[in-house]
Amino acid sequence: MIEFSLGKLVLLALIALVVLGPEKLPGAARTAGALMRRVRRGWDDVRAEVERELQVEEIRRAAREAAAQAEAAQQQVKDGVGQMREPLAQIVGEVTAAGESLNEPATAAAAEPAEPGPQAELPLGEPTPDRPEAPTRQVAHDDR
Secondary structure (H helix, E strand, C coil), X not given: CCCCCHXXXXXXXXXXXXXXXXXXXXXHHHHHHHHHHHHXXXXXXXXXXXXXXXXHHHHHHHHHHHHHHHHHHHHHHHHHHHHHHXXXXXXXXHHHHHHHHHHHHHHHHHHCCCCCCHXXXXXXCCCCCCCCCCCCCCCCCCCC
């Protein structure tokens, strides 16, 4: 803006006094002051509007950057899930195949009755014919 020094203001006041005269000078000074206030207020309004626009643009730029980072993170997660999905599907297939192969002999064994072994015919607690019953020791008690 225009810079006014003390010397310039005194020179301007003397010129105004000579041109306008002492009767019109106070009214002209009031009018000039009001005009300067309007110009300054308008200038401040324009500056504030420009600052607001700059802030809005800064917020929009930050929002675009955040959205780009979020999309990049989402893509990384999708890629990670995709990379894990293939080995997991392979493992699930192997486990399923192993489970089916384990179930096949069990179903075949269930269809054919197994021959009972010698132990299967004996009730629990009885000795087997190849092992005689172990003799029990009897201990005499002489308490009297």
